[in-house]
Every structure is written in C-alpha cells, then in structure tokens.
Amino acid sequence: xxxxxxxxxxxxxxxxxxxxPCAASGxxxxxxxxxxxxxxxxxGLEWVSxxxxxxxxxxxADSVKGRFTxxxxxxxxxxxxQMNSLRAEDTAIYYCAKKTGTTYYYYWIDVWGRGTTVTxxx
Amino acid sequence: EIVLTQSPGTLSLSPGERATxxxxxxxxxxxxxxxxxxxxxxxxxxxLIYGASTRATGIPDRFSGSGSGTDFTLTIxxxxxxxxxxxxxxxxxxxxxxxxGQGTKLEIK
Numbered sequence: 001x002x003x004x005x006x007x008x009x010x011x012x013x014x015x016x017x018x019x020x021p022c023a024a025s026g027x028x029x030x031x032x033x034x035x036x037x038x039x040x041x042x043x044g045l046e047w048v049s050x051x052x053x054x055x056x057x058x059x060x061a062d063s064v065k066g067r068f069t070x071x072x073x074x075x076x077x078x079x080x081x082q083m084n085s086l087r088a089e090d091t092a093i094y095y096c097a098k099k100t101g102t103t104y105y106y107y108w109i110d111v112w113g114r115g116t117t118v119t120x121x122x
Numbered sequence: 123e124i125v126l127t128q129s130p131g132t133l134s135l136s137p138g139e140r141a142t143x144x145x146x147x148x149x150x151x152x153x154x155x156x157x158x159x160x161x162x163x164x165x166x167x168x169x170l171i172y173g174a175s176t177r178a179t180g181i182p183d184r185f186s187g188s189g190s191g192t193d194f195t196l197t198i199x200x201x202x203x204x205x206x207x208x209x210x211x212x213x214x215x216x217x218x219x220x221x222x223g224q225g226t227k228l229e230i231k
Contacts (some may be wrong), residue, residue, distance in 0.1 A: 035220060045159075045167065045210055047220035059219055095166055104219040108157040108212070110178065112166035 002026040002111050004096045009116030016086050016120070022079040022096030022113055030054075030074035033099040035109065036081050038092035038118075048094070049081065050104035059104060064090075086120045093117050124149050124213050128223035134231040141198040143226045145211035150191045155215025158187055158196045161225075162207045170209075171196065198228075206230050 008020040022034075035050040049060045049070040058070050069082040079096055093115040101107030125148040135141055145156070154174035159167035169178040171187035174194055184199040198205055211223040 037220065037222075044225045045161075045212075045222040047218055047222065050219040059217070061218060100172075105217075106153075106155060106215060108155075108169065108172040108214050109159075109167075109220070110169050110172075112168070114166055 002098070004098060004111060004113035006094060006096050006113045006116035009094065009118045011119045011121065012086055013122050014087060014120055017082070017084045018086065018118060020081040020083065020094055020096075020116055020118075022081075024077045024079065024096075024098070027098070027111075029072075029077040031102060033102055033104040033107065034070075034072060034079045035097050035099060035104060036070060036079075037095045037097055037109075037112075038090075039095070039115075040089075040092045043092075046092075050099075051079070052104060053102040057103070083118070086118075088120050091118060091120050123218065124151065124216055124221050126211055126213060126221055126223035128209075128211055128226045130226060131224075132227045132229060134229050135201055136231045137201050137203055139201050141196075141201055141205070141228055143196040143198075143209055143228070145189075145194040145196070145223050147192045147194070147213060149216075151194070151213045152215045154190055155213055156187075156189070156194050157212045157214065159210045159212065160205075160207045161210065167210065201228075203230075 036048040096113040097109040098111040099107045158171040161167040175187045
C-alpha cells in the first residue's frame with residue numbers, strides 16, 4: 001500500500017524553524033516528483049513547494065521563497081521541508097503528496113499524506 | 123499564473139440529485155492538465171479525476187469530468203450521502219506546478 005506519513009509539526013514562535021519529514025512507503029520513491037501543499041484553518045489548498053524525482057529541480061511559492069527549503073533523501077525514502085523565519089500566516093496543515101511522474105509539471109497528485117499541523121504563535 | 127475560479131461556492135442538494143460543479147481558468151489549461159479532488163472534514167484530499175475526464179482508480183462511475191480550454195465541469199450523477207464534501211479543481215500544466223481553485227462545498231439540503 002502506498003503511504004506517506006508526515007511528522008515534525010507543532011507549535012513554534014514567530015521567527016522560529018521547523019523541519020517536516022515525510023516518510024514514503026509502498027512505491028519506488030526515487031521515481032516520483034513530490035510536492036508540499038498546505039491548508040490554513042478553514043481555508044483552501046495552497047501549493048508550497050515541489051521537487052523532481054532526482055532532487056535536481058525545485059520550485060517554491062512566492063509566499064515561502066527564501067524561507068523554506070524542500071529536499072529529499074532517495075536512500076531513506078523521505079521528503080523534507082525545512083521551514084525558517086516562520087510567520088503566523090504559515091499556520092496550516094502541511095500535506096506531503098506524490099506526483100505521478102518524475103517531474104513536477106504535467107503530472108497530477110495521486111497520493112496524499114494525512115498531514116501535520118504547524119502552528120506559529122507566541 | 124493561471125487562476126482557477128470554482129462555482130458555486132456552496133451547493134445545497136439532496137441525496138439522489140445531480141451535482142454540477144464548475145471550474146473556470148483565467149487562461150487555457152494546456153492539454154487538459156486538470157484534476158479534481160474531494161476533501162472531507164479532517165481528511166486529506168482524494169484524487170477523483172485527472173486529465174480533465176479520466177477517473178482515478180476506485181472512483182465510482184457516478185463521478186465524471188469534462189471540459190477543455192478554460193471551462194471544466196465535475197458532475198456527480200446521483201448524490202450518495204458520502205459525496206457531501208469540498209471539491210477542488212487543480213491545474214498542473216504550467217507554472218506554478220500546482221494551482222488550486224478555492225473549492226466548492228457540497229452540502230446536504
């Protein structure tokens with residue numbers, strides 16, 4: 001069974017940092033691009049960042065560019081999101097999601113994790 | 123950047139009725155790179171449709187997608203109680219890699 005399991009969420013003060021791992025299983029992780037999508041309380045889905053299967057290409061939403069870093073370890077089957085300089089508006093559920101191809105363009109998301117909650121507050 | 127606008131914001135229907143959800147793009151979505159997702163409270167989204175009209179594995183045939191260019195539609199032919207949820211359209215063919223509509227809430231009348 002294909003599974004994505006996020007962790008690392010929690011309460012952090014403004015300006016703080018968090019690292020979100022997403023453990024993948026049930027598929028050949030190194031063959032698929034991955035993406036992070038977040039959902040603020042009571043709001044819709046917002047794309048955050050994407051990474052190609054090899055990890056050589058990345059893309060960021062303007063709202064997180066320069067503060068967040070996406071990466072992956074294809075030996076550990078794990079996707080990461082390093083979040084620095086956190087703001088109140090980063091408060092959301094963060095979902096890890098699998099794309100259906102090696103690049104993040106032209107392929108849809110077919111599997112989502114259950115999400116991890118990040119709360120930025122003093 | 124393509125902006126997706128979904129309508130209506132909320133749709134109130136009864137089980138057994140037909141639901142028609144709209145997704146309009148600000149620019150043409152190339153090669154029908156459009157998907158639909160369902161999200162129930164407290165759950166992650168679930169893929170329903172990709173390529174504008176192809177049902178994902180395990181999705182009942184009462185769900186269908188259609189459209190091209192800038193106008194897309196998700197139709198649920200006969201609503202079941204478990205279909206009441208929020209539905210999002212998404213384009214994945216141009217930058218940024220994912221663009222979502224704001225969602226349509228399908229609620230029981």
